[in-house]
Amino acid sequence: MNAAARLRGWLGRDINALLLAGALALAAWPFIQGDPYSLRLLTLAGIYALAAIGYQFVFGHAGALSLAQGAFFGLGAYVAGILSAKAGMGFELTFPTAILAAGLLATAVALPVLRLQSHYFALATLGIGQVTLLVAVNWESVTGGANGIAGVAKLNLFGLTVERGWPLMLLVWGLVVLGAVAARRFTGGLTGVRLTLMREQPMAAEAAGIDIRRLRFAAFLLSALFGGAAGALQVHTVRVVSPEVLEFPVMVSLLAIAVIGGRTSIAGAILGAVLLVHLPEWFRPLEKYYLLAYGAALLAMVVAAPWGLIGGLRMARGKWMPEQDPPPPGEIAPSAAPKPSQLEIGGLVRHFGGVRAVDGVDLSIAPGEAIGIVGANGSGKSTLVNLIAGTERPDAGHIRWGGKRIDGLPPVGIARAGMTRTFQSLKLVDGMSALDNAAVGDWRARDIAHTRGEAMHLLTRLGLGDVAWRSCGTLPPGLRRRVEIARALIAGPALLLLDEPAASLTGEERQALASILSAVSRSGVTLVVVEHDLEFLTGFVSRLVCLDAGRVIADGAPEQVRREPAVIAAWLGQAPDEEKENS
Amino acid sequence: MELLQLAINGVTLGAAYALVALGFVLVLNATSAVNFAQGDLVVAGGFLAVALAGLVPLPGILLLPLVMLLMAAIGLAVSALAYWPLRDRPPVSVFISTIALGIIIQNGLNGIFGAEPRAAPALFGAGRLEFAGLMITHQALAILGVAAVLIGGVHRLLGRSQLGRMLRATAQDREIASALGIPVGGMVALTFALAAALAGAAGLLLSNQFFITPTDGTGFIVKAYIAVVIGGWGRIGGALAGAMLVALFEIVVAALFDYAVATGLLYAALLVILFFRPQGLFGEAVGRRA
Numbered sequence: 020m021n022a023a024a025r026l027r028g029w030l031g032r033d034i035n036a037l038l039l040a041g042a043l044a045l046a047a048w049p050f051i052q053g054d055p056y057s058l059r060l061l062t063l064a065g066i067y068a069l070a071a072i073g074y075q076f077v078f079g080h081a082g083a084l085s086l087a088q089g090a091f092f093g094l095g096a097y098v099a100g101i102l103s104a105k106a107g108m109g110f111e112l113t114f115p116t117a118i119l120a121a122g123l124l125a126t127a128v129a130l131p132v133l134r135l136q137s138h139y140f141a142l143a144t145l146g147i148g149q150v151t152l153l154v155a156v157n158w159e160s161v162t163g164g165a166n167g168i169a170g171v172a173k174l175n176l177f178g179l180t181v182e183r184g185w186p187l188m189l190l191v192w193g194l195v196v197l198g199a200v201a202a203r204r205f206t207g208g209l210t211g212v213r214l215t216l217m218r219e220q221p222m223a224a225e226a227a228g229i230d231i232r233r234l235r236f237a238a239f240l241l242s243a244l245f246g247g248a249a250g251a252l253q254v255h256t257v258r259v260v261s262p263e264v265l266e267f268p269v270m271v272s273l274l275a276i277a278v279i280g281g282r283t284s285i286a287g288a289i290l291g292a293v294l295l296v297h298l299p300e301w302f303r304p305l306e307k308y309y310l311l312a313y314g315a316a317l318l319a320m321v322v323a324a325p326w327g328l329i330g331g332l333r334m335a336r337g338k339w340m341p342e343q344d345p346p347p348p349g350e351i352a353p354s355a356a357p358k359p360s361q362l363e364i365g366g367l368v369r370h371f372g373g374v375r376a377v378d379g380v381d382l383s384i385a386p387g388e389a390i391g392i393v394g395a396n397g398s399g400k401s402t403l404v405n406l407i408a409g410t411e412r413p414d415a416g417h418i419r420w421g422g423k424r425i426d427g428l429p430p431v432g433i434a435r436a437g438m439t440r441t442f443q444s445l446k447l448v449d450g451m452s453a454l455d456n457a458a459v460g461d462w463r464a465r466d467i468a469h470t471r472g473e474a475m476h477l478l479t480r481l482g483l484g485d486v487a488w489r490s491c492g493t494l495p496p497g498l499r500r501r502v503e504i505a506r507a508l509i510a511g512p513a514l515l516l517l518d519e520p521a522a523s524l525t526g527e528e529r530q531a532l533a534s535i536l537s538a539v540s541r542s543g544v545t546l547v548v549v550e551h552d553l554e555f556l557t558g559f560v561s562r563l564v565c566l567d568a569g570r571v572i573a574d575g576a577p578e579q580v581r582r583e584p585a586v587i588a589a590w591l592g593q594a595p596d597e598e599k600e601n602s
Numbered sequence: 603m604e605l606l607q608l609a610i611n612g613v614t615l616g617a618a619y620a621l622v623a624l625g626f627v628l629v630l631n632a633t634s635a636v637n638f639a640q641g642d643l644v645v646a647g648g649f650l651a652v653a654l655a656g657l658v659p660l661p662g663i664l665l666l667p668l669v670m671l672l673m674a675a676i677g678l679a680v681s682a683l684a685y686w687p688l689r690d691r692p693p694v695s696v697f698i699s700t701i702a703l704g705i706i707i708q709n710g711l712n713g714i715f716g717a718e719p720r721a722a723p724a725l726f727g728a729g730r731l732e733f734a735g736l737m738i739t740h741q742a743l744a745i746l747g748v749a750a751v752l753i754g755g756v757h758r759l760l761g762r763s764q765l766g767r768m769l770r771a772t773a774q775d776r777e778i779a780s781a782l783g784i785p786v787g788g789m790v791a792l793t794f795a796l797a798a799a800l801a802g803a804a805g806l807l808l809s810n811q812f813f814i815t816p817t818d819g820t821g822f823i824v825k826a827y828i829a830v831v832i833g834g835w836g837r838i839g840g841a842l843a844g845a846m847l848v849a850l851f852e853i854v855v856a857a858l859f860d861y862a863v864a865t866g867l868l869y870a871a872l873l874v875i876l877f878f879r880p881q882g883l884f885g886e887a888v889g890r891r892a
Binding site for chain 1: 683687693695697698699701702704705709710824831862866869870874880
């Protein structure tokens with residue numbers, strides 16, 4: 020591999036000529052307009068770019084509308100400003116301390132804040148910003164109150180002063196490049212794929228053994244660290260610190276940069292920052308109305324182009340210059356052999372209000388068995404699957420897996436104990452390739468190339484080898500179903516739960532799926548399949564369990580269960596032969 | 603006695619907050635989206651009253667219907683600009699678009715009126731009642747009366763009228779409402795208009811006693827938001843009770859310490875409540891969680 024190709028590979032698949040051209044234009048610009056004012060604006064643009072790259076972790080990648088990024092930025096500015104003006108510390112101390120302070124604040128508030136959903140999270144993070152601002156205004160002895168602190172020193176490193184203009188601008192943009200590389204490393208590989216699944220399909224992410232809480236915390240903490248770093252740079256650039264850095268407009272600017280540039284694109288953060296910092300210049304005739312132009316630009320972008328400028332450019336490029344898919348990765352046979360375990364369910368009860376959806380189910384499933392769970396709508400099949408998978412908690416009874424109690428474990432714990440699942444309505448990331456949708460299922464994975472190899476191995480076996488790089492959204496339902504099965508199999512589970520896998524598939528697709536599941540069963544994985552279609556089930560199950568009103572009314576070999584009078588009365592409602600014709 | 607006086611002040615403030623929170627929760631139920639511009643609409647109402655009073659020197663009570671009418675028109679514009687194009691996107695899009703709209707309103711007002719604090723005329727005029735050592739201004743009494751009339755009016759509208767039934771049906775299940783032939787788009791626009799009118803009324807009521815500056819919107823929206831969260835996401839009664847609690851908390855703590863401490867502790871209390879009772883103090887309206 021030559022150096023250029025290696026660099027390209029390292030930076031990631033979607034780095035492109037356009038970005039490079041943009042970077043060159045940016046680099047050339049000060050030569051064209053080399054006056055101190057232009058340099059200062061470019062320096063500030065770099066500072067905002069750094070804060071926005073950080074903001075993208077939580078807002079773009081984790082998909083949580085945080086309104087605390089301004090607080091982290093302002094805190095960084097205050098800490099660095101106070102240490103510089105009052106203690107005479109150099110940048111080598113103020114910079115890391117500012118980052119540390121922002122990180123500490125993020126960690127301190129993480130526990131109550133990170134478990135909140137959507138609007139609650141937005142409000143709580145807004146509250147953090149408001150409290151930080153109040154402290155800055157009122158703790159006069161330290162922060163200088165409403166006037167703030169003047170006399171912050173020029174940026175100096177170990178006694179060496181970095182003068183304003185060229186040197187400072189280059190230092191800031193050097194740090195932007197470093198931050199961009201670090202961000203790409205974090206969001207480029209497996210973590211990026213996991214973040215995408217967590218953002219788009221949080222339930223599927225948990226069921227795939229992804230520790231959502233840890234991932235959300237990592238994204239939140241990183242955004243704070245970047246925010247603190249940018250704040251420290253800002254205060255050494257403008258050399259005063261006042262409550263203005265903590266006010267809402269700073270937060271709104273960062274939000275606008277991320278929305279206008281692109282929520283997950285680093286190039287978008289940079290482009291957005293350069294644009295927004297210069298907007299007031301271009302709108303100079305508007306004078307005090309320029310912030311109004313910010314608002315209008317943000318509104319127009321959210322309404323007309325929520326994918327942002329870089330997203331728009333990518334779409335245009337995809338349309339005019341379609342990119343060839345890379346060759347599929349070489350197959351790697353998975354190393355993990357499933358560890359067979361016995362599943363024991365005793366006296367399991369779950370009620371919703373007055374409805375006893377599952378009402379005292381006893382069930383024992385031996386390792387390697389393939390079992391179909393049938394019953395009318397509302398008989399408790401899906402609730403039973405959700406109880407086993409940890410999505411629901413039982414009101415009474417127990418579930419043992421290999422002798423250990425697992426009821427009450429969250430879905431992550433169940434997945435990591437070796438039981439994975441698919442969903443009745445597909446939970447895939449439409450915009451992601453089949454390959455990555457499968458690879459993301461391996462919670463133990465450390466290296467994306469290796470995991471993609473394993474996913475390729477699995478996809479080939481499921482008949483998806485030709486569509487590995489295709490976006491899941493473009494695949495027909497039968498193949499999408501198989502991608503979800505691949506995601507559930509890649510971590511090497513001992514037991515696979517399938518909730519109505521044949522739903523919305525054509526007859527042919529059902530046959531293909533049945534033979535796939537038959538092969539999965541022969542490989543030693545225990546199968547528990549909830550399904551309506553008896554014909555489909557008989558292709559590969561050796562045992563049927565029929566539920567009615569939350570209770571087991573029949574349990575045994577398929578042909579025997581189909582003839583039970585109770586089953587016919589409660590579910591089939593007609594002779595099995597007739598049912599066969601109708602299915 | 604001092605506590606009783608604080609309670610009177612708190613309830614007065616709470617009555618105005620309740621109008622803001624009521625508008626917020628009505629939009630929330632109709633669209634499952636947060637209208638972040640609601641606070642800036644309060645400020646807009648306040649400045650509208652200031653501007654109108656400059657043109658025609660009338661007491662506040664006569665300006666009120668005019669302010670509410672104009673604000674309702676602004677509410678329709680908010681719905682058309684920041685909600686309607688985004689109705690099929692995740693609710694967080696509306697959150698961002700209304701933040702943007704808030705910025706536009708805030709800076710528009712700042713451009714027109716400047717950053718100086720302004721006061722709208724009193725509802726009836728200055729003056730106060732005193733008895734048993736307690737003092738209550740005419741303005742405070744008038745705020746209580748106006749808020750009670752408006753809240754009662756909304757209650758009646760929603761509960762008794764055919765229009766109210768259609769509004770509630772839209773809030774409960776938009777698809778079914780649409781299948782029943784209810785013009786859902788119109789109902790949502792009307793909800794925005796109602797919310798803006800209530801915000802405008804609150805702006806007029808508050809800007810006499812507390813003055814108003816273009817950047818006050820964030821404070822108002824945050825308090826309405828907190829009121830709705832502690833009252834139970836989507837509950838109208840809860841939002842009103844929440845607004846009262848927020849105002850009483852603010853007044854009492856501000857009297858004991860100062861205003862900054864009160865606001866800081868309010869957020870701290872919010873975080874504690876969210877930690878122990880994520881569904882709010884009175885429970886969340888089922889199935890409406892955005």
